[in-house]
Amino acid sequence: MYQGPKMYAAVLQAPRKFEIVERSRPVAGTGEVVVRIAATAVCHTDLEIYTGRHPGVRYPVVMGHEATGTVDAVGAGVTGLQPGQNVLINPVIACGHCDSCARGAGHLCRNAGILGREIEGSLSQYVRLAAHYVHALPQHLSLDTATLIETLATVRHAQQRVDLTGGESVVVLGQGTSGLLHTRLAVLAGATPVIAVSRTKWKLDMARHMDAHHAVLASAEAAIDEVLRLTDGAGVDVVIDTTGSAGTLQAGIDMLRPGGRFCSFSVSHELVSGFSTFPLYYKEVSIIGSRALTPSDIDASIELVASGKIDVSGFVTTTYPLDRAAAAFEEYERNPGRILRIVIDSAVA
Ligand SMILES: [Zn+2]
Ligand SMILES: [Zn+2]
Incomplete structure (x- = not known):
């Protein structure tokens, strides 16, 4: 049986236990976008999940919530995004029908999941999302450093x-x-x-x-x-x-x-x-x-970085390929105070 093109994901099977797993690539349904992941920044939340200290996380988990990439495919009904467009992902996935969502406060959704915690994250070569979680980035921004825009959006919030x-x-x-x-x-x-x-x-x-x-x-x-x-x-x-x-x-x-x-x-x-x-x-x-971020925080933060008002180029301490995610987290756990952000790209040897 033909199963379509393949991809790799770094799956955390249990605390401190990564496995690089081959999977089928996701396909964009109606209103959805498939993003080819370029870079994921790793933060303290990921370190807590990696070490098993984050309450309520169920393993196996594909981590990664501070992510950039390039649109690979768009589903029916998606406007404003084309394949090849560089993007930043909003990782706060809301249910759309609870009282918070009805008030327009999706970041306070009672059923919200975070990409890379409750929902499969970006330590994977491709991710599928509803199109409104995908924000266009100016093509001149580096996709490695643009991962910092997610954190900046939480700060702005x-x-x-x-x-x-x-x-x-x-x-x-x-x-x-x-x-x-x-x-x-x-x-x-x-x-x-x-x-x-x-x-x-x-x-x-x-x-x-x-x-x-x-x-x-x-x-x-x-x-x-x-x-x-x-x-x-x-x-x-x-x-x-x-x-x-x-x-x-x-x-x-x-x-x-x-x-x-x-x-x-x-x-x-x-x-x-x-x-x-x-x-x-x-x-x-x-x-x-203050909890997470809103879509308008992301748009304002993209503008702050694109205009040069905030220079995030010095925040990436080191970069690892996807298939060395385990080594990236070992380094982070050894030296959390010496590292601002480790970035994991989507390369697999
Ligand atoms: Zn984070
Ligand atoms: Zn909700």
Whole structure:
């Protein structure tokens, strides 16, 4: 029996156990697009799935949610996309009929799946999606670095939630990939000063490259005094926490002026101990959560990178072919603090 053209996928059979599997290529149905994957950036979420620490993930799983590629085929009824077009994938796959979806908040879909977690992801040579999850990229952008646009869109989503305005003072805790992008986006929003906080010197050097006004080499707790000094004792309007550590909540609130906003961007399953709700009253602090991204965050982020306002070229630490996905994750697990993004392309020897 003829089974059509083949492709390879890197299947995670169990934590830390990859297998390169040959499969039939997907075929585009009505309203669908098949994307030939060019590059997938690997982030902390993938590392949690790889090591078995991400709750609720069922194995085997094909990871990969920060992906770019080229349209390979379009199904009936698809307009605006042609084979050969470079694209970025929106990995938040919504059900389309729950109350969140009905409100136009598909990123809060009650039944949403993320590509590469609940739905087969981009560590595969071809992926099939409904056409509205596929965003055209300007052809001049590198498909490797354009994978960062997915993360940038989540960062932009959070800053929209915070409603950051020009002239406000901002602290960004942590200067990994999302922290650096928060720093840059806050500068572009006209925030001043933008204070980057990290315990890692080279990340602060990158924060300066993102035009941070101040770079503070310290933990969140140890940075409180310096943030107060830099704001003449007032505290800042906004703190954005990208550290993913529960212990930063209290420190972040201590840095805020009365009426300030704390954005918990990178969350943690850890319990927050020793936290009192009193500052929510006394300082009238707002705590703001942010989940994933919306299609308009993706379009705005593509524009920010295409126009050169945000330079993501320095974020790709190293690149691996698809059939060495296992080696890529071994390196990432060994050195998570030294890596911004590992990119896996679709090459199989
Ligand atoms: Zn990610
Ligand atoms: Zn839904």
